[in-house]
Amino acid sequence: MTRFNAWNVFKNGFTGQKNWDRQWRDPEPKKEYDIIIIGGGLHGLATAYYLAKNHNKKNIAVLEKGWIGGGNAGRNTTIVRSNYMLPGNHEFYEHSLKLWENLSHDLNYNVMFSQRAHVSLYHSPGAKDGAARRYNIMRLHGTDAELWDLDTLKKNIPHLNYNDARFPIMGAAVQRRAGNARHDSAVWGYARAADSLGVDILQNCEVTGVKRSQNNIESLETSRGTLKAKKVGFAVAGHTSVLWQMAGLGNLPIESHKLQAFVTEAVKPLLDHVVVYGVGGAHFYISQSDKGSMVFGGDLDWYKSYAQRGNLPMVQDTAEAAMAIMPCLGRIRLLRHWAGVMDMSMDGSFFICKTPLSNLYLNAGWNYGGFKASPASGWYFADLIANEQPHKHVQNHNLERFEKGINIDERGAGPDPKLHG
């Protein structure tokens, strides 16, 4: 693989940039692997990369039923932040943010990570107190966090509705190191880096059956033949329950819901930050892409679904939220909207854990927030698979936490997956 650097770009300039190698191979599946990761989204690809890089593992494959990044990895609104407060979560997301900060160098691929600040508006004194509590907890753990009063906010982001908003804007909780990255680049960067360490990325390879003994997975039936593996990791986001049941393992604390994203026509630079309008939760979030499009999203479609298409009431809802805080968007045209199938968990937190089967490992439950989590998710999942025990930051992110009463519920919304976000 040719490295991306100034010299190689210059050299390839003489041949019209046409002589670059393939970014990753397209290998035929081997009959047997040491480790198979199912799911070629960011979590699966990052896991394979860190297995090879951090743990020196060889003979790894990532199985993807369609094309890599065709799932939620390529459908999200690309917000990266670490404003979590519960033990386990804040260490995990802070580690993830640190990995993002160096990811382009690490992967030798520009993931266009832009630390433009995540600005979460508040609209009442109570909400301000809540934000102050959360952001103080973050500071105590060494994560950057600050509160902006109205004047600071107006100076930084002049185009919000400061005049007659239904919920008057009073200020904002801000994490400056947060921001956006380019989702496809992250997918391709991880794929390319994993491939160069010998990982086989097998696309159009759908797992259709799991053959198991009492407490082991023996082989996987796939659309490209039967594959054997010593260890298997599930990283299939919204389809976790489907695979879990293929393996005969019953129910999970997960429901699949769909979430939409929206992209408008490109306009001149308008918004330099990620802005979140959250009366009562993650209601509306917006940023501007490098191409100039406004990229935004709202709530779930509210009912369980595996359809990757969004409904119209939510389009209206999201448009209303947009108009409430940025009326200047009133005449902008929406170009595209789509939905992804989200693995919403019962407490809004993820699972990186062992399973009832001795050679099966689970990575799931990412809710709205799995894009930012991708580097750390791959990091700790690889660690679990290689070392057979969870790192202390993810030791409670398992399936037993509910029975033990140690739910990790950032929002305090209770056991209803659609309420977490």
Next chain:
Amino acid sequence: MNGVLVPIQNCTVDMIRIKCPYCGERDHSEFTYGGDASIKYPALDAPESEWTKAIFFRENIRGMQKETWHHTNGCRLWLEVERSTITHEIKSVKACHPQIEKITKNKS
């Protein structure tokens, strides 16, 4: 899948229409989604593991599932709906409470 998008048939993704047995067919935006209707709560003194299963664990069916919807902006009945989680097609709708079922039947 082989990288080709399969066309979604019979798809009512944009707006689901629910036939409320009391009010007639309405947009789903009049309703509030409840959740999985197949859950049965165990006896009050059942072991904790059974309560954990009922409260936290879901089948999360990819296909036809029974679920509850509340006709919030209508008659305010809780309904049990059989709906596909792939195409959103609805197979049946009835009131959750069996007594209500009787009343609505008598009416029509």
